[in-house]
Amino acid sequence: MPTAKKTSPAGESRDYEARHLLVLEGLEAVRKRPGMYVGSTDTRGLMHCVWELIDNTVDEALGGFGDKVEVFLNADGSIAVHDHARGIPVDKEPRTGLSGVEVVFTRLHAGGKFGGGSYNAAGGLHGVGSSVVNALSSRLDVEVDRGSATWGMSFQRGVPGEFAGPGEKAKFTPGGGLKKLRRAKKGVTGTRITYWPDKQIFHPGAELSLEELKGRLRQTSFLVPGLSLTVTDARNGEPEVETFLHDGGISEFCEYLAPDEAVTDVIRLQGSEQFTETVPMLDDDGHMTPTDVDRDLDVDIAVRWGKGYETTLRSFVNVIATPKGGTHVQGFDRSLTRTFGKVLEGTRLLKNGEEVIKDDILEGMTAVVTTRLAEPQFEGQTKEVLGTPAVARLTGKVVDRELSAFLTSTKRDAKAQARTVLEKVVSASRARVAARQHKEAQRRKNALESSSLPPKLKDCRSNDVDRCELFIVEGDSALGTAQAARNSEFQALLPIRGKILNVQKASVGDMLKNAECASIIQVVGAGSGRSFDLDGARYGKIIFMADADSDGAHIRTLLATLFFRYMRPLVEAGRVYSAVPPLHRFELSNPKKGMDKYLYTYNDQEYQRKAAELTKKGVNFKEPQRYKGLGEMDAHQLAETTMDPKHRLLRRLTVDDVAAAETTFELLMGNDVAPRREFLIDGAYQLDAATIDA
Incomplete structure (x- = not known):
């Protein structure tokens, strides 16, 4: 009598013998x-x-x-x-x-x-x-x-x-x-x-x-x-x-990859080392025998630091990209931190209790790490990670030697660049520590967190980020009018006193110590620099609202510099605006059917055209009022002309060309005075003196 075939609970056969094995030959x-x-x-x-x-x-x-x-x-x-x-x-x-x-x-x-x-x-x-x-x-x-x-x-x-x-x-x-x-x-x-x-x-x-x-x-x-x-x-x-x-080799590659303006030249860290590796080798009889093999390792790294915050690193082994890194990148990273820490100990840049970590050093760094060796060990055929253990130690050894030589160089140019990099790293360390103090303000607002926001903030009630707007208002006098003019459901107000710090000239640490800058970053709620998280921003629109005069223009430029330098993703996302308040108000004595009693113009050319148009139509008007500042408007006028989404005019700040924008901010707000003087002198000849409102 035949025996029943054993099956698993799922109904599958329990038979498992050599005949069930599949042997794939060659390319199968x-x-x-x-x-x-x-x-x-x-x-x-x-x-x-x-x-x-x-x-x-x-x-x-x-x-x-x-x-x-x-x-x-x-x-x-x-x-x-x-x-x-x-x-x-x-x-x-x-x-x-x-x-x-x-x-x-x-x-x-x-x-x-x-x-x-x-x-x-x-x-x-x-x-x-x-x-x-x-x-x-x-x-x-x-x-x-x-x-x-x-x-x-x-x-x-x-x-x-x-x-x-x-x-x-x-x-x-x-x-x-x-x-x-x-x-x-x-x-x-x-x-x-x-x-x-x-x-x-x-x-x-x-x-x-x-x-x-x-x-x-x-x-x-x-x-x-x-x-x-x-x-x-x-x-x-x-x-x-x-x-x-x-x-140009990897020096040219490093310059090509760099996203920011340089503070150092491209530094080459080069060296050759040897190590012994035990590998299976075919002997004369066709057998695989463990054999000690002497290997040569060539390390060539191009690195430079820039004014930005992003880190760009590419790594290669024998020209093969290793996007997930490996032992050569591990050696480079460890040596960076070790070398900078050792060099900084011999300077007075770090105060007691301060320390630098890897992220401080990587800020604004662009690097191309290349190594060459025979028969490197990769993890898988796709070669995304180098696994040869000895490479980490030897790469670190080369970086230690060459980077220390650069950071402690006595040559004039190298010494100045090394000092700049060390100061940048120390500033990044202090900014990281200062950013911790603002961590609570970087979260989405809720009932428990609202008390940590600056008391001068007049927040809105809505939690809908896309709908919420933050008006950064110049002066307490304008704040009173704006508070009465706003829609408190979705419009928040943050007053600033006069002109904020020029962050193009100041260090990160000085920026965070500045009360006005710190308040703006805290209220926006998404952090700053490398830690900026666009999804953490508490408002869908950030709107600069300053007087329509030269001082107001300067304030808007200072604010634009702060946002471009430390909260750039907001600008790139098209979420930063400048309000456009009117310069003049016409009060019509006998408005015709369909005409408003009050008309506003936003520049002198528009004022001239509107006055001529009204005169031609036979519409009488009182002496037009020229607004010297936002405080001269009443709440109804400010709401109608500048704050009400149905009637206002906003100017969006955009960045089509980052390099050109960097150059413009450096020209207008940077440390180098001579180019700015030339810019102002050239512009003065193009100005019609009769248009100056003196």
Whole structure:
């Protein structure tokens, strides 16, 4: 009598024997689990395939072979990568009996970067790049110029064979190997690879990003000075061609990445170190034997500090980007904090009880961290994190030595720049400590927190951030009128006394000690500088409301400087405005039907036009009133002309060009007086003296 088959509660068989195991041969594993090799099957994975082929060509350039790489995005959906390097070997590989080309494109973990004889420092290390691209392509064609001949071979989803014609849909016949196609000029070498990503593998919406590709090529051109990289996009008709070539290396890259005005030149921290690593090596009998290998590590870092607060850091190992860092970045970070702390101990910049942390040093820093070594250990094929342990200690050693030399230099220029950086770091430390004291005011207001806000704030009742408005009002006299004119449901008022601190000249610490600046930051509730959180802002609109005279203009400029320098996301989001109060009021004696009794004009030109228009129409009016300040209006007039959303006019502050805005604020409000004097003198000649209201 047959026995019943055992099943699990879910109804599945409990049988589990060797015959149930699936053994994936060759490139089957790649097609079965593509995400393991290229990260994903969306756009990111599609781009990674291109990176694999580009990295191979760059490795050749690093070795001194070839100075030109070309990438083509073709109209038929294929991608081509051409180089002018040595060309993939075409002779027979003794163990497999296959040509070098077929080994490279069909065998995982096969390449010229294992034994150490072909490449000293390379990005492609696992020997799977070309074979993975081949496995994930519906068609791949390779041509190699080598030995005065052009050799060629084709594959379909990793299987060698021949296509009856062009394109990925041409009839395919499996079989065949590398063939000599034609003669080539003597001395001409290189490799040309064209492939069609397999639609069975990649998502239908996956599409190559031209901008991302350009960014990668531009980045590589900085990292390999003298290497020309060209991308041609012919997917949409007329080809778009762009070439990247930079001779300045990572110093030029650092300047390119920097988002702010520099306070130091680009500093290069360079050095070479050695370490011993135990790795498995193939012996003469084909066995893997643990072997101690001496490694050379080259560290080259470009760093500079600017006036801003953002930190920009890019890290690379053998020209391969490591966006998630790794041991080289760990060594750099630790050494930064250690070195600055040690140097500051020998100065009088830090007071008792003060200390600097990593975030203080990173404020306004732009850095490019590069290391080169043979066979680095990466975490996964996507190479996003460097894992070689010894690199952290040795990178830190180089940074300690070179950065200490810069910070303690006795040369005039270097000494002045080092002092500026040290003062910037100390200021950042003090600002961080001062910011802690405002933490309560940086949260969304609620019943418990309202008592921590400045008593002079006249807050609104609504908690709807998008609807709430904060008017920063010049003077207590205007505050009384504004308080009667506002809609207290959604309009809040914060008075300031006269002209606030010019923060373009002052340090962060001085800014936070200034009562007016501190109150504004506290009331806005989103922090300042690096800690600014746009989502924490308590008001949807910030509106400067000052008199329509030169003093009022100066106050608005000082406020704009504060917001641009310390709360810039608010400006970039279009949430900062300037109120536009009227300059004149016409009171009509005999207004015609449909005309208001009171008319307002906002500048002298408009006043002249309105007076002429009323006279022409025969409308009589009393002597127009000219407002010298907001305090001269009554509450009804201020509400109607300046505060009521139905009738008011607001001027939005925007930032279309950050660099130009930085230059303008530095010209108008910075420490350098001479350019501002020239600006005022030039402007004086353009001013009509008759228009001055004296």
